[in-house]
Amino acid sequence: MAFSKQLSAKKRKTIININGKIIPPEKLIEQANVSVFDRSFLYGDSLYEVVRTYEGKPFRLKEHLLRMEKSAALCQMKLSQGIKVYEREMLKSIAAYRAQPGKKNEDVYVRIVVSRGSGKIGFGLKNLESECLYVIMVEPISMFPNPPFGKGLNLQVSKRLRNHPKAVDPAMKSGNYLNNLLSYLTAADAGYDDALLPDQQGFITEGTTFNIFYVKRGIVATPPLDVGILDGVTRRAIINLCVELGIPCREVRFPKEYLYEADEVFASSSLKEVLPVMNLDGKKINGGKIGTISVTLKAAFEDLVKNELKLNK
């Protein structure tokens, strides 16, 4: 149909799995569709998670899916499947991607979206005429490149405030993404890579799709969960690595000025892992020098992934 020309996905050999049915790339346009009555299309009434693979194995997939269960509780969503089913289907979808010619060794990005379902227009749950719908999207990880570690990110502190936890809790990883998305667009328009969002008191919360850390005089700091942020899987891993490595790490509220004056700033996410922020609001962090703790944590994170997933390289 005229409205879905995902030719680039077809070329990339993207795999879509809808409610357990794998859709091959050549059928994406005809079949990788959801109803206009779907509540994620109508209201963003959905949850999602993203993981990446290393040598074909997803990192901490179960932790992501346990978080999805928590998100579901935060929005009164009754998941139609146990997370074991989601896990199995995500693994199946990764395998389907890698089974394609020339894709055997390719690592992937995997997104799962769980919509509350579809039915009659209207908020009430009695309008639902289906169970939750899940869509799994497998893309080559090369589609989501990061700037080189040594170059780092160039961020803007957004004028837009992060959603208040008592309005739409950022701990819930939902399909309501305009808050982050619009911050991103403004930053991108001004030539930045991405944006950080403050709360109403001016405390930094998180990036549009990542958590934020800074280092000052050897101490690592990151905003506490109750400032209203996602409980990031990578964030948690980094905090644990700090403990293991004997690097002091604190959860503290701080304004953007602390970042301007930090020795090191870095972002964390499943896709970014540990990625330095070298520029913020047009200011160079620490004169543009990569910090030693960022380097240490990046290496420690790589080791963690390697050991946990028993990687070959």
Place this chain on the structure above:
Amino acid sequence: MAFSKQLSAKKRKTIININGKIIPPEKLIEQANVSVFDRSFLYGDSLYEVVRTYEGKPFRLKEHLLRMEKSAALCQMKLSQGIKVYEREMLKSIAAYRAQPGKKNEDVYVRIVVSRGSGKIGFGLKNLESECLYVIMVEPISMFPNPPFGKGLNLQVSKRLRNHPKAVDPAMKSGNYLNNLLSYLTAADAGYDDALLPDQQGFITEGTTFNIFYVKRGIVATPPLDVGILDGVTRRAIINLCVELGIPCREVRFPKEYLYEADEVFASSSLKEVLPVMNLDGKKINGGKIGTISVTLKAAFEDLVKNELKLNK
């Protein structure tokens, strides 16, 4: 497909129009679909408007579409069509609904959703591989019944805060509806019809899908736009009617206690028109008596619609 069993829509003879193509009820399941790469499905990255018809004619459709243009500016969305095209297609869709056997005299609910489009996963506009997509949904108005005027609404003031205008501006009628939707679900769970949302200062903003007014000692009051609310088409019409009728009307910030103690409270929206709120947080408003100004404004609104649309009855 297993995931879209909109049999009730098929039975209702719902008409869907996607980018100008009318989909008849018997083809809804196969054709009334959008891509999983659609940004409204992924992020709620869309705008919408709702109108209803009277004797087949939509009330103030142009005003709704002008508001959509404003919403588009608030989220940097480049509409792919001029609003004249949306207007024409909405009228065409209404006509298609009413051309069906037995539907000739049926009034309808019309929703238009404009998604930013579809493409690669990711916020950046360079990921877009299509223009905006529009979907028009025409349903029988009988699907959206109001409680009788004399019974009125039974509302809860939500513990959830309305989105802050500097986070996601409620003036933008977008596909990010979890804030309202979750307030609704909590209220419905507790046996209420719907919910009102306060801001962080405890001032009442609006309902989940409607504006709110109260009357005290003959003066009508409603929250000002800058408290962070939708600039409702019906709200505006009511304010104008007050002026014409010589009823004093003020835009003021007020806490929920003002509503508890009001002589009259009523909701306004395109679907609710002027609808009394008789119960709030378990308290009867004005001892459960319908107020004279609500009655006056309801009648004046009906006259306005009748005259403006040149209705027969």
